[in-house]
Structure formats: C-alpha cells, structure tokens
Amino acid sequence: MGKAVQRQQNIMAQSTYKSVVLAQRPKATIVPGETFKIKENPMLSERDLKDGEVLIEALYLSLDPAMRGWLNGYARSYVPPVQIGAVMRGEFIGRIVASKAPKTHPVGAFVTAMSGWTELAIAPAKDVKILDVPANGKVTDALGVLGMTGLTAYFGITDVGQVKAGDFVVVSGAAGATGSVVVQIAKLLGARVLAIAGSDDKVAWLKELGADDAINYKKPTFAADFKAATKDFIDVFFDNVGGDQLELALSRAKPHARFVLCGAISQYNNAKPKGPRNISMVISMRIKLQGFIVFDYAKQYGAARKQLSQWLAEGKLKRKETIVPGGLAAAESALVNLYNGINTGKLMVEVKPVEETFVSKL
Numbered sequence: 001m002g003k004a005v006q007r008q009q010n011i012m013a014q015s016t017y018k019s020v021v022l023a024q025r026p027k028a029t030i031v032p033g034e035t036f037k038i039k040e041n042p043m044l045s046e047r048d049l050k051d052g053e054v055l056i057e058a059l060y061l062s063l064d065p066a067m068r069g070w071l072n073g074y075a076r077s078y079v080p081p082v083q084i085g086a087v088m089r090g091e092f093i094g095r096i097v098a099s100k101a102p103k104t105h106p107v108g109a110f111v112t113a114m115s116g117w118t119e120l121a122i123a124p125a126k127d128v129k130i131l132d133v134p135a136n137g138k139v140t141d142a143l144g145v146l147g148m149t150g151l152t153a154y155f156g157i158t159d160v161g162q163v164k165a166g167d168f169v170v171v172s173g174a175a176g177a178t179g180s181v182v183v184q185i186a187k188l189l190g191a192r193v194l195a196i197a198g199s200d201d202k203v204a205w206l207k208e209l210g211a212d213d214a215i216n217y218k219k220p221t222f223a224a225d226f227k228a229a230t231k232d233f234i235d236v237f238f239d240n241v242g243g244d245q246l247e248l249a250l251s252r253a254k255p256h257a258r259f260v261l262c263g264a265i266s267q268y269n270n271a272k273p274k275g276p277r278n279i280s281m282v283i284s285m286r287i288k289l290q291g292f293i294v295f296d297y298a299k300q301y302g303a304a305r306k307q308l309s310q311w312l313a314e315g316k317l318k319r320k321e322t323i324v325p326g327g328l329a330a331a332e333s334a335l336v337n338l339y340n341g342i343n344t345g346k347l348m349v350e351v352k353p354v355e356e357t358f359v360s361k362l
C-alpha cells in the first residue's frame, strides 16, 4: 500500500476532527481560553467532496499580526471580521488526502490554502495552491520568504518604497517574517540599512543578515540610540510597528522621504490606538506616507516569487522560522506571544509533525 493511501486511511479512521472558532471578541489583548474555543466536528471523507474539490489536512498554520484586527467587529478594513462561531481565518500548509480534481491536485501534494485554524478542510481546487519548492527551499517557505510576508517585503520595498542604491533605509519590526526580508532586499538593492528589533539576539541576527546597524528598541536608551543612528536622516522608513517608533522616524525624516506603512503592530491590541503626535512633519518635510496591502499585487506574485526564489537559491536571502509545536490547541497562545515578540522570522504552529519537509525527500 502506498504511503499516501495509508495516510488517507489513517485520517479517515478518526471519528472527528478539530477546528478553532472565535468565541468572543477581545476588547484589547486576546484572552486565552475565552477568545477562542476548540470545536469537534464530524469526520470528513472523500464522499463529502463535490467535483473540483479537495480534502486537505493541515500541517502548519501561519500566524499573522493582522489576525488581531480580524477579531474586531466594528472596523472598516480590507477583509470582513471573523464572525462569532466561525473557524478562525488563516493560511496553512497542508497535504491533499482526497481529491476530485486529481489531474491538477493529486493526493499527497503539499499545498497552501486559506482554510483557517482546522485540522481538515474541504476547498475548491482552484483556491488551493500546489507548492513549488525551489532549490535551497523547503515546504515551510511557502508561508514565509516565498509566501505572503516575503511578497509584502518585496512589493513594499521595490514598489511602494522605490528603494534605490545609496538610500538610507530604516526598518522597524526588522527581525520578523516581513522585516527580515525587507532588510535583505534593501541591501541587495544597494541601500544602507538600520534595523530595529526587540532583543539583543535579534539585533545580532540582523547584523548577520547584512544590516549596517541594528538597535534594540526595548533598551531605555532607545530614543537617543535612534537619534545617533539616524544622524544623516532617513530616505525610506519601512514601518511594521507604528506608534512611538513611527513618531521617532518622522522626527528624523529627510525632505521628500518615503514612508512605507506596512503595519502598526504596537497598536493592534490597544483599545485606544494612538497615532504620531508629530504628523505635521509630513508637511514640513514633504514626506510621502503610503500604506499598502499586499493582496493588491496578486497579479504580480508569480514574477516576485521567481525573483525571491532565485535569491534564495543563490544564498542571497536567508530566513529563520519559529515553529510552535502542540497542534491547534497551541494556536491561541502562540498568537498572543506573537505580540510579545516570541518569534524570529516567520511564526507558525505545527498542527501535525511532518517527518521531512525538504523537497528532495518529497
């Protein structure tokens, strides 16, 4: 019996599968044990599939800062809120266990899907991306350097920031999934880079990645350190953090600086988010302040992935991952810890251990 068939039979032998649903909207930070609940669902099988659908088992969940915003019931945003009782939204890497689209989506294939926090999901094959793992790559890159965060870094720095050789680029949240790729692409484009992160270990890693300078924002001397490190003033600020760091960066902008507003993680859990008090610097320094959402670049993902894959294959892009074990039950506390800086590089939860994810062993 083939491994794929054996795997399928093992899964089908279970009588239920788990998912995580939103139980209560948090007012500020997520409250473990209250915000989400685990739900047991009747088992799915090939019999539940319509033509063109696949049944997928989840292996790795992507944990993303934006998830906190999706839990708010009120905000106007780029996606609707997750409804109470609904499976928590999210992307995962999974494996097809049954298929009614076998030509394009065979059993055993590794895929990514937006099926949320669940052990099993049925999805139309057209919404399920078969993984293409490049040289030097591994399956989990599909959520990191070659996934949404890598693409965000790529379009943020090349298109929104228009970074060119000689620019002085400052990156906040620099040791995370997006920030660490931003730092490296800015260096590849010939910029000088200052990286900001929340621990000395992260600062050391950012220097290994090629940052010309890196500082720890949790040190009491941060404001003075930042001022000293930006004595030549900033051409491009790539902001993942918002709040106080955005305010400081505005005070150190060159005339006509470009501010790439990618995220504002420091404010996501605040019941009363605060903005920079010195917004008038935008006027006096004629700063171009631009927000963006990576989904707007969907038509260009293929070309960007090709470039990112090439840099990866050539050893010009490096990455780290923080993979939290413990299955779906670990997702809630891992998400809380994302806002405490638990991760270096991409944060994921392992739903099911995969013995070997390198493509050469697939």
Ligand SMILES: NC(=O)c1ccc[n+]([C@@H]2O[C@H](COP(=O)([O-])OP(=O)(O)OC[C@H]3O[C@@H](n4cnc5c(N)ncnc54)[C@H](OP(=O)(O)O)[C@@H]3O)[C@@H](O)[C@H]2O)c1
Pocket (backbone or CB within 6 Å): 063, 064, 065, 066, 148, 149, 152, 173, 174, 175, 176, 177, 178, 179, 196, 197, 198, 199, 202, 240, 241, 261, 262, 263, 264, 265, 266, 267, 292, 293, 294, 295, 338, 339, 340, 341, 342, 343, 344, 345, 346, 347
């Ligand atoms: N615009 C888009 O399309 C788009 C797409 C993807 C992501 N984003 C945004 O990009 C940012 C980074 O996302 P990511 O997925 O790459 O996450 P990430 O950077 O891998 O993880 C988040 C990191 O943020 C830092 N952080 C947490 N709370 C903070 C605070 N109060 N102040 C300063 N730093 C804090 C932590 O590192 P430290 O140890 O350094 O604190 C943490 O590791 C987020 O703001 C996210 O919303 C935007």
